[in-house]
Amino acid sequence: MTEDAKKLRFDRMALVQELEAAGARFTKGNVCSCPWHEDKHPSAGIYQAEDGHWAFKCQTATCGIAGDVFDIRARREGLALKDILPRDGKPGNGSTPAAEAKPDPAPKQSKPVGKTLEEATAAAARIAGGQIEAVYHYENPDTGKARFHVCRIRHADGSKSFRPLIEAADGYRLTAPPKPWPLYRRREIRDSAFAVIVEGEKACDALTGIGIPATTGAGGAGKASLSDWAPLAGKDAYIWPDADPPDAKGRRTGIEHGRDVAKILEGLDPAPRVFWIDPDALALPPKGDAWDFVNRIEGDAEAKRRAVMELIERAAPMATGPAAEVSGLIEDAIAGRRVAVAWPWAMLSHFTRALLPGTVTLICGDAGARKSFAVLQAFMKWRQDGLRVALYELEEDRAFHLLRALAILDGNADLTDPDFARSNPDAARAAHERHRDFLDSFGRCVFAAPQKQVTLAELAAWVKARCDEGARLIGIDPVTAAAIERDSWAADSRFLIEAKRIIGDAGASLILVTHPRKRGAAKGPAGLDDLSGGAAYSRFSQTVIWLERLPHAELATVSFGQGTEEAQVNERVLVMKARNATGAGARLGMFFDPETLRTSEAGMLLK
The missing domain is CATH 3.40.1360.10 (Dna Topoisomerase Vi A Subunit; Chain: A, domain 2)
Known part of the structure; x- marks a missing residue:
């Protein structure tokens, strides 16, 4: 198999086009009808396998047809797989890949279904399991000759489907012509x-x-x-x-x-x-x-x-x-459809406007930088504000994170200490009872996979499912816990591109927690090249926030609105990228309170 052919297996649209040419009808997302049997209620779909390639599967027990883009092409064209697969830089006897299709007035990629148009339309109806209702001819305006024909087929349940036919030297073939297709009339x-x-x-x-x-x-x-x-x-x-x-x-x-x-x-x-x-x-x-x-x-x-x-x-x-x-964009902003959701920290919101619809935000920091506490605090605040959220915790189980949430809600870090609960059972139970309703509500928005290393493809599917449910803010903590794939750079790119498409369609915002790559003996401030993972993360994100934990609390000069003041800080936030605002390069002083597990904003660091 050639390198181009291998790439085609990872092209979702190539598989979709092959299935549609075979007669599949996509209803929503990756769900479609199976073109090889009458499928009133779509029973098939496409999915991304663990190595990233796209495949088709019919779930009907009596069918079970499955395969990648070349398997589907071979079945659609009635050829052996070996005659489809391109080898040694040359295409097989099948059609050229969809991404490289060129017009061919007499294609040889499938078996004829009839010598005449009447025979071919009857065959199309028989294969589809319905009756011909009409046949439409896409004619060349100069010659009057049809480039292809479309059969409108009515099924017994009242639904309709369509099958394309093209004319070749040896008869009519049940396939669509190369793209782009001509307009009708x-x-x-x-x-x-x-x-x-x-x-x-x-x-x-x-x-x-x-x-x-x-x-x-x-x-x-x-x-x-x-x-x-x-x-x-x-x-x-x-x-x-x-x-x-x-x-x-x-x-x-x-x-x-x-x-x-x-x-x-x-x-x-x-x-x-x-x-x-x-x-x-x-x-x-x-x-x-x-x-x-x-x-x-x-x-x-x-x-x-x-x-x-x-x-x-x-x-x-x-x-x-x-x-x-x-x-x-202006009208959406005026109408309130394009609004940046605010962080719990006002200056961070001002300098980033990170959470506009359709955006990706990265939060990076060394181990122990307390990124997860900040993300948990933010998602809790948004949920309290009535926003629909979803947070996927890839490290530790849900109860672990909800116990932290309880401590943040009650302002009492001791609630995470088993010794405290054992010594103060009444206080621990009372805190739980005070916040039971919110823990139930918020807990349904928290997902966890502590015992399984999920793939990036599975994470993309999870993001899609949450968007379908209406989530406005979606988080993954940390995305670097996903399974490492053989070609990690390509996998990262596929994930980010697919995730951006999904949240863009849904108007959601995606927040990814990540880690820095090992810098060795490197000195100086961190940069975008220090993010763990491929370059796709920094390239496809609108906002990158770096959280740094200081060795100890210190007194810093900060600005918060008008004037300056001295404030205690034990964390620094560097806005490394702010595509939606002008805050790139801003440095904010933060204070993490170990007694409440809450992070507050001190102001912009002046020195």
Whole structure:
């Protein structure tokens, strides 16, 4: 296997594309239907194995199909695995990897399913376990020849699925053409100054059937990036999303798909003017689209066309382009959607603004720097403030950390000492009773794995699960306790990239506790290169905070707002990186009280 082929096994999107080409339908996250049997309720999914490669598995007992991207490609194309795997720098007899796909008018990567289009569509329906409802032809506007066809298949339970067909020299093959895919109805939009963009060929045909130039990308929602939208450059583009209701997380698939298309259109040259047809203003049924609107209008085709043209005339222009991205940040801030959660320490919040949505913060310090106490105090404060939090403790069990939490709550470090509890049972029990409710509430947000060394892939999956539950602040203490992988640099990069994608989608913040690498005889202040782990940690984080424990408490000159004062400090915090604020390089004096286990902020160190 070539090095490029090995890398492809670690490419999540390559596996997703192979499965979708086989007919799998992804519902949410890594869950999908199995394309090799009728799968009303998706029973399959993809996961990241311990070595980091992505694999597919069907959980149905009568199926059980599993494998990596090459196994799936071999099964989809009806070839032996040895004919798929690229060797000695050359591809196998299978198709080129998805990431390197090139147009091939007569691909040879799969067995034909029919000599004629009629035979092939019947085979597609038989394989999918349904009935053909329609066949859509993606034609070249100049030659009229179809680059590929899409079969719309209706199943007995009322659900629908789609299967692509391409024509080769020896017949039709059940596979998608190389990407990018052409738009639907290119002939209708080629000579028009405007086009309506809908989701799905059925809605598109409803508009073109009444004289409205319209188009759609293949594959439906979530696959806008797989199509070539260049034919819309310089035109007026009217995006008409489906009226999908919100899912369990409040996301509306049709709306998000429309926004994905808008982002792609703004990158065309010349950029089109983009307008938005609001489906919520049309009194459509749930999941209603242009087809529903057109068929609701009484009268002939001209009456329907006039009704659609009225919508087009009322469509609101969308703010697109680079300036619109900045405007979006400003409007989110004004509306309170983009807010940095405050630390329990005011000056640290001011100098970092670390906890904006979608951010990663590193907290580093030598062993014994009391990082875990500070993180525990912060997560307790956020939970008390009503925020949804999740903290994964990779060292010691949950009861150990909750006992510390009890001591912090009660301001009594003695509660962590078994001798104190044995000598003062009434006091220990009373403290527990005072804080029982909060310990129950906070304890449900604390996870632990003291007897297992989890992998970075498992940590990424845990972050995803917590985001799905609505957590705003997520912590891992320490991330350096994760299992060391053979190619640790690549594993670190994969974890950080995936984690940033997950929290970015969810609007959460991720806090990672880490340790410094061994510096040997190195002298001078620590830097970003001294962080344990690969360079990905410092590169992909917005904020890096270094916590230093002083040998003993000392009197320091600090500034806290206006004026200066002398204060006792026994810890220093160095803001090593502050991408969201201007505090990089700031040094803060802190005081850890051994009697309460609480950390307080003294102020900015002046010397």
